[in-house]
Amino acid sequence: MDNFPILTALILLPLVGAAWILLVPGGTEVARAHNARMTALLTSLLVFALAVVLWLNFDNGNGGFQFIEKHDLFGPYFSYHLGIDGIALVLIALTAFLMPLCVIASWDSIQTRVCEYMAAFLFMEALMIGVFSSLDMMLFYIFFEGGLIPMYLIIGIWGGKRRIYASFKFFLYTLLGSVLMLLAMLYMINTAGTTSIPELLAYDFDKDVQTWLWLAFFASFAVKVPMWPVHTWLPDAHVEAPTAGSVVLAGVMLKMGGYGFLRFRCQCSRMRAMSWPVWCLRCR
Numbered sequence: 001m002d003n004f005p006i007l008t009a010l011i012l013l014p015l016v017g018a019a020w021i022l023l024v025p026g027g028t029e030v031a032r033a034h035n036a037r038m039t040a041l042l043t044s045l046l047v048f049a050l051a052v053v054l055w056l057n058f059d060n061g062n063g064g065f066q067f068i069e070k071h072d073l074f075g076p077y078f079s080y081h082l083g084i085d086g087i088a089l090v091l092i093a094l095t096a097f098l099m100p101l102c103v104i105a106s107w108d109s110i111q112t113r114v115c116e117y118m119a120a121f122l123f124m125e126a127l128m129i130g131v132f133s134s135l136d137m138m139l140f141y142i143f144f145e146g147g148l149i150p151m152y153l154i155i156g157i158w159g160g161k162r163r164i165y166a167s168f169k170f171f172l173y174t175l176l177g178s179v180l181m182l183l184a185m186l187y188m189i190n191t192a193g194t195t196s197i198p199e200l201l202a203y204d205f206d207k208d209v210q211t212w213l214w215l216a217f218f219a220s221f222a223v224k225v226p227m228w229p230v231h232t233w234l235p236d237a238h239v240e241a242p243t244a245g246s247v248v249l250a251g252v253m254l255k256m257g258g259y260g261f262l263r264f265r266c267q268c269s270r271m272r273a274m275s276w277p278v279w280c281l282r283c284r
Contacts, residue, residue, distance in 0.1 A: 005069050006057075007082040007133045010050050010092065011126050014099075017043030018122040021115050033114035037107055040118035044099040047125065051096035058089050065135060065198070078195055081136035087262055088132040091255060095132070098251045099125050102244035109243065110158060117158055121244070124150035128252050132259065137185050137195040141178075144256065148174055151245065151253065159240040166233075166240035173233040177223035184216035201264065217264055224257030 021039050026032035059066060065083035072079045084092065102121060110117050127150070130143035148171055156167030189195050192203040205213065223230045234254075238246050 006050060006054055007067050007069055007084065007129075010047060010054070010096075010129050011133065013047050013050070014043060014122040014126040014129075018119040018126075021119045021122070033111075036115040036118040037103065040103045040122055041100060043122055044096070044103055044125065047129075048096040048100060051093045054084075055089060055093055058084075058086075060086070068135075070135075077189065078138050079136050081139065081196060082133045083135045084133055087259065091132045091252070091259060092129055094255075095125060095128050095252050098247060102247055105247070106242065106244045113157065117154070120150040120153050121248075124154075124248065128256070131256055135197050137189060137197055137200060139195075140197065141182060141185060144260075145175070145178055147253065147256070151241075151249065154245040155237060155241045158242045158245070161240075162236065163240045166236035169233045170237045173223050173226075173230060177220040177230065180216040181220035184213045188213065197263070217260070221257040221260040224260065225254060226257070 017039055021036045024035075026035040054067070063085075065085055067082070067084055069082040070079060071081075099121065103118065106117065106121075124147055127143050127147040131140065131147065134140035134143055152167050152171045155170060156163050159166060187209075188200050188203070188205070191205065192200055194200065223233075225231075226234050237249060241249060
């Protein structure tokens, strides 16, 4: 397992399945729909099997990141850097467990654009696993925001009567909140000279700036959780989304905000185990 890039495999496998569904012809529309359902189910089961292997090989006695993969792409400003700890492991396993159930739940209920629907779910699975695996700040942001697109399409195309309103509201709320986080990330990267999340969390930023960085991260993750008063997109999204979309939204996507709070926390000895991003009262 030491040399096998299992995190990359967990991300790539759903993407390959989605590409197969969209690009490989299957004869009649009925045949293509059947092939899409079978491909999505088999792909999601393979991802779940890989997640089980990941769980069994995880060292519970190691408090650091494991299954590290790193390839520099653009010097210090972007790298393909993956790794997980115990929190990420649980969320990856949850994602892999829910996806086959979502495919089965959609087997008969979705009858229009079946290929696109199944491909959107596999694409979303890859992006969610990428969020929990990323140790590069920009890679995390790409996966974090990219997951909005398939969910936006799932609600907007296969949702209920008010699906257009719900999908736009979902997209705008979560996107606008993340713009502030992007600005904070760019400042941190420019100041520290690295996109590595572990290195950025250990960097000693100016104390007066830390408050603004905290607010920027808080704005994005609070919308994703969602917390009052930026929670009003959630009832519309849940009501209008198809059943499987609602399951993924509640089961995984809402937890991405909580994961962000836990991942981007202050690294000082007093607050290391708490969930406040960037700074704490002791740092002040």
